[in-house]
Amino acid sequence: RQLAGGVTTSHILHGSANAIGGQTQLIKHRWGVMPDEMKFEGSPGFIKFALGENVKQSNSNAAFGAANVRFPQTRMGVEQVYVDAFTRAKEYKAARLVKGNTVRRDLELDALVEILNDTRHITCHSYVQSEINMLMHVADSMGFKINTFTHILEGYKMADKMKAHNIAGSTFSDWWAYKMEVAEAIPYNGKLMHEVGVLTGFNSDDAEMARRLNQEAGKAVAYGQMSEEDALKLVTLNPAKMMHVDQKIGSIKAGKDADLVLWSADPLSIYAVAEKTYVDGIPYWDYAQDAAKQKAMKADQGRIIQKMIEAKNAGSGAQRPTAQRRRLYECTTLEEDQFVVKETVIGQNQLQH
Numbered sequence: 001r002q003l004a005g006g007v008t009t010s011h012i013l014h015g016s017a018n019a020i021g022g023q024t025q026l027i028k029h030r031w032g033v034m035p036d037e038m039k040f041e042g043s044p045g046f047i048k049f050a051l052g053e054n055v056k057q058s059n060s061n062a063a064f065g066a067a068n069v070r071f072p073q074t075r076m077g078v079e080q081v082y083v084d085a086f087t088r089a090k091e092y093k094a095a096r097l098v099k100g101n102t103v104r105r106d107l108e109l110d111a112l113v114e115i116l117n118d119t120r121h122i123t124c125h126s127y128v129q130s131e132i133n134m135l136m137h138v139a140d141s142m143g144f145k146i147n148t149f150t151h152i153l154e155g156y157k158m159a160d161k162m163k164a165h166n167i168a169g170s171t172f173s174d175w176w177a178y179k180m181e182v183a184e185a186i187p188y189n190g191k192l193m194h195e196v197g198v199l200t201g202f203n204s205d206d207a208e209m210a211r212r213l214n215q216e217a218g219k220a221v222a223y224g225q226m227s228e229e230d231a232l233k234l235v236t237l238n239p240a241k242m243m244h245v246d247q248k249i250g251s252i253k254a255g256k257d258a259d260l261v262l263w264s265a266d267p268l269s270i271y272a273v274a275e276k277t278y279v280d281g282i283p284y285w286d287y288a289q290d291a292a293k294q295k296a297m298k299a300d301q302g303r304i305i306q307k308m309i310e311a312k313n314a315g316s317g318a319q320r321p322t323a324q325r326r327r328l329y330e331c332t333t334l335e336e337d338q339f340v341v342k343e344t345v346i347g348q349n350q351l352q353h
Helices: 075-102 107-116 129-142 155-164 189-196 213-224 228-233 237-242 287-313
Strands: 009-012 020-023 025-028 045-050 120-126 148-151 168-171 200-202 260-263 274-279 282-286
Touching: 020 075, 045 107, 075 107, 075 129, 107 120, 120 129, 129 155, 155 168, 155 189, 168 189, 168 237, 189 200, 189 213, 200 213, 200 237, 213 228, 274 287, 282 287
Parallel strands: 045 120, 120 148, 148 168, 168 200
Antiparallel strands: 009 025, 020 045, 260 274, 274 282
């Protein structure tokens, strides 16, 4: 689906329940290869941080019971998590430099030391101005850098400080008012950050929007009257720069990877279709070929259904279908059970739920 939407590369991150999350992975959509072969070779390490309601979860405890109460429960507590963690990391780094391997290795602190050494980059889930200010202050006081604020729906308030700190902003094109902490989000956010000089891109946050990034970029033209060239960079060159791989991807240039998309129309148009998608010069998507496959599959489906009808009419017993379970995880997913599809069994003129 991503290849069909003209997407060649994705940055895979988990959710935002923890202030300091796990390590992330940049991949290329090399359909059909083993998972390890999808990894973007030579890309630097990243880690997911998060701020806001998803981290403190104070409004979630009523739904999931008091047993789920944990630290932090306030935005001030989130700040303390960062201060405590990097205080430990600096002490750990100093001890390892003096005592070497006699200091017991800590994998969590190893990742934080990589941040202090600027060999692992932070991408931070963020919404509210005060929290964004807070993390920049913690970074300054603890001696580490923030690479990207993700979502950053109040980035238009913070653009000058972000530019001064050389922090990029990966935002939504037009999300606002879907929860209280984004009440002050506006659809001009990307354009305003770009005008101030912040390296700006658009992110998707789910698989469905990810395959329509060209249309997301088009919204910057519709809302902010951004130039088409700058709008297209929001989903091509600028994200490549954020990921420190713009020497390989993000634009068409001799010496770069041959990750190319042939569009049927202006890529920013809602009518544009990705006719061909190439990754590393290899064709992974062809609209015409897929249409032919879909036609053949439909013919096969019709043939199989007809055979089933004939078998049933001849007195053959019907087999119950296997219940299917659909999983679609998003940034706000708290529990897997939210996405369990109720089992439906079709028998002899019976429907059971």
